[in-house]
Amino acid sequence: MMNCCGLLTLEKEPVPLKSIEVELEVRDHVATVVSTLNYENKEDKPLEAVFVFPLPGDAAVCHFSAKIGQTQIVAEVKEKQEAREEYDDALSCGQQAFLLEESEQSPDIFSLSVGSLPPGESASIRLEYVTELAVQADDGLRFCLPAVLNPRYQPQGSEGAGVQVTSVPASLVPYSLSFSARVSSPRPVSKVESNCSLDPLQYLITDQTQATVKLAAGHKFDRDVELLIYYKDAHQPTAVVEAGQASAEAGTLMGDPVVMVSLYPEFPQSVMSSLASCGEFVFLVDRSGSMSYANDYSKEQESRISSARDTLLLLLKSLPMGCYFNIYSFGFSYEHIFPKSVEYSQKTMKKALKKVEQMEADLGGTEILQPLKHIYSQPCIPNQPRQLFVFTDGEVGNTKEVIDLVKENSDSHRCFSFGIGEGASSALINGMAKEGGGHAQFITGTDRMQPKVMQSLQFALHPTVVDISVTWDLPKEVSVTVLSPPITALFPGQRSLIYAQLTEQSSEAAEGCVTVKYSLAGHPSENQLHFSLKPAADTGLTVHRLGARTLIRSLEMEEREHRGQQDGGVKEKVVKLSVQSGVSSSFTAFIAVNKDNSKVIQGPLVRRNIPTPCYASLSIPKAYYLVGGSMEMDDSLPRRANNEREVPSEMEKKSRRGIRDVKFKVFSLFKLKRAPRPMAAVPDQPPRDPLLQLVSLQEASGCWLLDPALAAALGKSSKEVEKSKPAKANSEVWATILALIWLHGLKMDAKDEWELLAMKATSWLRAQNAPCVTECVEAGNVLLGCSVKKEALRL
Template sequence: MKPLYTAIACTLLLAGVGAIAKFALAQTWTPISRSHSNTEVTARGRSSAAAETARETGGLYAVSEDGERQVFPLKHTEVNATIAGNLSRVAVTQTFQNPFEEPLEAVYVFPLPDEAAVDDMEIKIGDRIIKGEIKEREEAQQIYEDAKREGRTAGLLEQERANIFTQSLANIKPGEEIDVTIRYTDSLQFEGGDYEFVFPMVVGPRYIPGEAIDREGNSDRVPDASRITPPVLPPEVRSGHDIGVTVEIDAGVPISEVRSPSHDLETRQLDENRIAVRLAPDDTIPNKDLILRYRVSGDNTKATVLTQGDDRGGHFAIYLIPAIDYDTKEIVPKDVVFLMDTSGSQSGDPLAKSKELMRRFINGLNPNDTFTIIDFANTAQALSAEPLENTPANRRRALSYIDKLDANGGTELLNGMQAVLNFPAAKEGRLRSVVLITDGYIGNDNEVIAEVQERLQAGNRLYSFGVGSSVNRFLLDRLAEVGRGTAQVIRQDEPTGEVADRFFRQINNPVLTNIEVAWEGGGEPAQVYPQAPPDLFAEQPLVLFGRKGDRARGQLRVRGIAAGGRRYEQLFRMTFEESGNPAIAQLWGRARIKELMSQMYGGETTSAVEAVTDTALTYRLLSQYTAFVAVSEEVRVDPDGTTRRVEVPVELPEGVSYEGIFGDVDDRVQFAPAPPPTGAMSAPSPTGMATRRPGGGVRLQRAEEEVGLAAPEPGAGNRIEVLEAEGLEEAAIADLERYLAQHNFDPSLSGETVWELKVENGRVVRVIFDDRASALPDRLAITSLRRSLSRWVVPNGFSGDVRLKLRVNKA
């Protein structure tokens, strides 16, 4: 059986491709090939051959249902990045063109780094630039829809996930070309002496669990699935969309070892401390993350402190790699549970790389470690029901199990994670380490993160490994953060040795724990994020962002416990000048938003939503609750005329098997979105449908999700009463009371709760808990009630906003 993913494929006729990017720097460039072994030659040759075929044939067209040839509207993306020290400033320009005889609305779903501070958007029509304004998201959507209806050209930029965005561009005139430019600031990753700049290029196909709730592919567990799953091109077919990337690095000191495991590059030395890097002309297909690495001269352990002040307060950023001596041979006995993704998106190269990585992990464990393997797709299966001792016989058993694994089914990561969290606890004196290997192609990101955040035991750690060319870095990074571990990404064609060695340096022991941050000085206290700094592992930096509202000078003291039990302490003195880097304020705002969003993995709350919205508006930042909108003053097309709407199709990530996700190419030939086949959005039952591997493993049952939602026995539990229901008619209120009567809580509980629901066509698509107006103290009861409300089907296809006040009466 093929796995079930939400995506639309297109049938295309090759007839050419857009122009190759033109770069401003036209002097001599030095080519640099990918910086790893020759295992990638086949993949690179296939991409280059596809690009060359497209150039030779002169254009790319889609075939609509009536047989008409249609050119895709997104022609080119140009990325210009400037790196100074630890910060990057990036401008992304998307060029859209209308090839039709009527006005066009283009909708493009694309990725950006998950911690980028997106603070600007503009559209360019001819010589005129229209700046985008930051608004609350629903207000921006309304402005955009009004402008579209009135015949004005409008652009709308929205955030769907921390790393998935939607650009909508309405009323592009026939034959017209319009540029949309998005700007953001980000911090560079730094580890093991390498700076790393990453630019993601494509949103990989997401597996959508749950029951279908409409014909657009949304489900009860991912009600916005249609917004994170762009149409996907079939294999060996191009849309004509290519990408150019130019990065200028100003390190202030000499730069060395510029390289990329993902792309062929060209470099040009600008002066002693500056270098320009761009994609090679034969590597411009946007189907994989650009990973650019380099080293600089000087002391890597020296702290970098950046400050800035304005009318919003004083802001600072600290980048610190503690200079700590530690014994690399110090060994803590570990109980390691490996969690392997064996769903359909892992078919081919990704699964082969995961197996290679697993073999290194098994053979690299310490003699006193114990281990097991859990593999998951639709269901979860384990090598053993108990941890195995690290003996030669058990290692051989594990390697044989790994060899027999194959890839099929949907990415039911929640099932796999629940199997891990339900695994017998580690024995006293052992550290439980969970090692996840996946591409992260799921739509229910928050659901999985919330499960780990809520249930991972203190002292346990989760390490995530993303395998593939365009993995879901948001999911992998956040799982590692809430799991107090680390995240790494390895391409399917990248050597595993260095990645495995780094992992074993980290998993044995963190080098700095119990980190505390305190502001010392007059005035109000500083707001520092993250509020609970993570433990640090070998070669890993501590990154802090802070704000001092009154701009009073002071000092930040960082304390911790170094490996071996020694105390660590460092002091940073700071003043705030208006001449500082304004990007620091944006990054603080983004760090605060990230912290607030992390409090809502299990569900939205009124106070956190308002705090995110206020921060985003104050710092002019894109967020889940704000959006950029730009509108032309003049009416540019006939408001009463015909308009086409095209969702821009995307490339399948390099190395991912189309057949492993969608089935045979011939099965997916429609151009326009079509309703999925019956049941296509439903995740299969854990007791059926999935094809499992003959690995000799132990079948694991899915954990019960519905805590506290069992049907009540007569006289048991307590009754939920609807006190107020703004927006609902009497019949709907009565239906809700009957629905809630089916669910039980602890009979000793009582209290009132207030909820805000957003309903579309009878389905609840958003549930917000009003934490300030509620008085029910039990967190599990609130979680259970949230799940109940999210699955309620409102009578008569109702749409609108509802505010509920419910009372849980003690039995």
């Protein structure tokens, strides 16, 4: 790595962040996270430390405090500019101050400034946030503690394209992590899994509804920490009513009770087994430089772009005849295989696959906005609902702009998004899916991309849920104000969380009811949940804060949609709600000043930027202050004769704020000479997976041809395959049944990947109305050494 303009080198020069302690409390579907960051200034000068770090994109930061020695300082939420000025003024007066603010570009990036930490002094920063837990395909709830903040690509021509996430190889991150979790639910906790080593799960009570778990000793904070939590009877809907804050005014969000309803609609299996035979499927694939990395650097694994190529193969083979499709790829620029979406056929599929095989991570940066605009500018095809699949490692700096664009076009398509690798922006991936009425998936560590993507394709092919409505039945004296935006999409196994403010009081014995109605494939359905209006005990204000966060995000998006068209009334609402609830927003910041500190801190401040882990280094031209470790700036201020600091002029304040603002304008530079990557080296590609080899031979119609390539994929010679064919059997019918027997008999562990294309093959066989099917299945089992029954093949 280069040492540019005073950046910290890799010689382990000290940085102030020494350790991070994280305590997680999971209650059913939501989590409260308390992080303690411990600093120590071992230098001989006062220090200003800047730490840019990721949080989940939908997290609601609700507490921030600092402890220096025996002094505890609790931060307040204030309008962002006001908070920044108070921070600058405090430092100018030699006071200790702390500033926590959310990036204006992406809600999953925060910056913590620790100001005026004297030589030899220690500080402990406590940060608390609440977040919803996403439901996975196997009913597990996913919690992710982001460790990796990838450099975020800043689009060309955007304002303030500059630096600020300083990164070092994960093995050299100079701070440690301790992590523990407590899980409780009305239902028993069946298991907790992680991508990191855990100590055994400890149950606290005999019914197993409460448990604790922690990371095993010796964990290095070199990757996102992911927990998967499983409950028994996971699909049972629930409702929690939380009492308002005693000190808050009645009639306000924090003063009234708030209810959180968790719903799992049940879909009839008969309807869900039918798949659509139409649609326009648009695939948008990231080909930026970082897609050349492997997902899991502790193990030899194929590159992200290689995995994306294999996934596109499965997708193209699984599409139904009669649909339309196109494939876009992007980096600094974007490309498409066809000028516009084309009808799916053997010819168009073959041409697309030839292009896919040539895809490499060679398009530079991550300009996702322009290809999205181009896709949305294409007219929709009548009676072919548009389904957009986006694959990216999520390293963009204009997250909010991308999400806004998806929302603007939400009435013309559904968006399914996939975050690839450590550090993918949860705000981007979840935001695109949420606003596009689709589904989000994350592929990290040893996860295979293919099964998760094929599951989303099944969602896209299922009949669309329409006419969704939510109604409340409450006692006459209780009224309801829904805080959540309308539900736009429902998928099998997908949970919907609804927050609502309840006004007026009711007897504790009173009940409420919420009903969700919808239509699926012409069949009207409804789900009902009855719940007690008595507030639950010991819930803190978690539900209120999540409800406030939901409302804040909706208002922020409304403000961006109408920016320049009104007098800022929406922004004022956001600031007011953020201050009242103590929950972060893009227009506010947490500010804490130690006004009791009688000793004025002497000497110029030295700025230190705390490095975050990365898996690659770039050789950067001198003009860019990116990468390496820490930036050193002399933030000294003019002195009076008595050595006290002068109050800075407005120009000086503006200069300081400009330096701080730059820290969110982070970007990644590609198409530059790459330095060696000690951890991210991708091994030589192994021979093609036999499953993918077989899949690659399937025709667009769903059948296989009887040829030497198929015999080789089945592990047999052409002579053996020909000799075993029943005399009256059609060659393509025989080949297709052999392929299906091989899949069902030898590859059931990968059924999620090939199920859709096998269904297409079965449909083709039925359409042939061919004789000798039973004889072909029997002969195929003998040839391949399997025992697959005809019924298993749905023939």
